[in-house]
Amino acid sequence: MKAVLEVEHLVTSFPGVGRGKTVRAVNDVSIVLHSGEIVGLVGESGCGKSTLGRSIVGLEKPESGRVIFDGVDLGSLSGNRLRAARRAVQYVFQDPYASLNDRQTVGEAIDEALIIVGVASKAERSARIGQLLDQVGLASAVRDRFTRELSGGQRQRVAIARSLAVEPRVLICDEPVSALDLSIRAQVMNLFLDLRDQLGVACLFIAHDLALVRQAATRVYVMYLGKIVEGGGSDEVYGRPSHPYTQMLLASVPEADPMIERRRKIPLIKGEIPSPTNPPSGCFFRTRCPLAVGECARIEPPTIFLTPTHRIACRFANEIAQKSLTDA
Amino acid sequence: MTAEPILIVKDLTIDLLTAHTAVRPVDSISYQLRRGETLAIVGESGSGKTVTCFAPLGLMPVGVKADVSGSVLFEGTELVGANEETLRSLRGKSIGFIFQDPMSALNPARRIGHQIAEVAELHLGITPRAAEARALDLIKMVGMSDPNARLKQYPHELSGGLRQRVMIAISIAAEPKLLVADEPTTALDVTVQAQILRLLKEIQARMDMAMVLITHDMGVVAGAADRVLVMYAGRQAEVGPTEKVLVAPRHPYTMGLIDAIPRRDDAIGSRFRGLSGLPPILGAPIKGCAFTPRCRHSVEGCGAQRPPLRTTADPAVMAACPVLNA
Structure with a gap:
């Protein structure tokens, strides 16, 4: 499959107000989108997922890194050629009452x-x-x-x-159904599936609803404090989540079946997402991570590939994956 | 749980009159609630779930006149037609509230310690000093770290989850017997939602409080509610114990809603299940069953007469469906 959109080492920062420090909302993010593919981007509010989407279409100005459309770095284009490339990547906003x-x-x-x-x-x-x-x-x-x-x-x-x-090749959809009622959501979600199949549009589907993304996307990226912590096929990420954050996120989604929900062991989650103005040293997730060791505070986590497509930014990814295999 | 219901709602009907329009968002709703029990009211936007809970307490947007009929008995006091003074003495004291958006419910210009103490002072009739001590206790009770420092913070300094904890502290400051929580976790992330729901449950058990939980999330219902009332177009579609209604829904609307939830065994990339058509626009009361135009099981006659809420094959579950009732 040919990549229609590639994001390489993208960084987008916002200047702090007054004495406040700079916020790196998108911190060295690399992702790929292929034609005719729906790719999910999930994470909690404030993780930078919308800023990433906005940076791709030029609504925010990235500080560094590249956005490559159809093999051409958008940073190298200007004038009409830039406009034409921008046109091919469209944004669908969350709130259809405001847009x-x-x-x-x-x-x-x-x-x-x-x-x-x-x-x-x-x-x-x-x-x-x-x-x-x-x-x-x-x-x-x-x-x-x-x-x-x-x-x-x-x-x-x-x-x-x-x-x-404007006949786009890529749609960046930022929570496109979260303002809609449950009974209507399915209709709009199926429309995205149809557009993918009929027009071959690639979709970056930004959402916090994990169940929705699982069903719609063939691949998914999980974001935490401006970084991609896990990425892979939906079957891989949902079937064998191997970053402690992904595991925590998936375990937090309530089940609509009361028999399962009442027996479910809700993971005890420590605290909330830290302030992005002052992220923890080393691994950003270590302050909430049940597995964190001293090393996690000192060194950035390595990226481990469990399969050629399944990547995790955690030193324990192999162990976690092993454990989830034996548990299952 | 004691046998005597703390809240008895009977045939509650609400007409909202603005300068230009008259709508009926609540049409003949009846339910009961006992101490320690949680009732979830489920429905889509515009189904009347919020108005059902707030209008009888005199909580309505400015410029809207609510014409309330029927009966809402809270601990033997009739709220429908009660004067403002009676309602005010109940609000915040015997009946606590949690709203969806804590930021708009809190005063942005006052420290959270003051905001909690204020409620305690007003409703418990205690001295300002005692109220401050109470605020500190409450901050601890809702599980906030570093309670002394938190008291001095302003709402904007807190995350969404912490703000909602402050809202909960305020709502339970006067030890209410009934807590009305309107989409308390909708604005929160899933990880925080799990924490807040657990906190609400703990507090409810400790204070033997009754709770009305307004939500659209069946996952929240499954974990938190003893009974569930499904509303459609201002009317009760189905009501019964959570483990029955969510597992074996009987009303076609409830069936559709539950069927629309993505499941773990749905194939990746498969189509989404949902209801066809659109929810009705609020307006004059609908003649027959309001769900008829979207219903897979509708027959001739469904649109003719409004179906009453009747006991189904399971005596614990009631549904308003002409086909089921027949």
């Missing part, structure tokens, strides 16, 4: 995007709007409705149609 203009009709909202791409004739644009609405599963009758008249799920579909108007 659409209330005073536009659905047709106008999509038309705006088509004008920017330079679809010249009105007839062509109109045909394309009909096509896009069909693609996102909306009846063409909604074209003349104001976006404010639509439900959350419908609005998110319009937002997706707008991103698709």
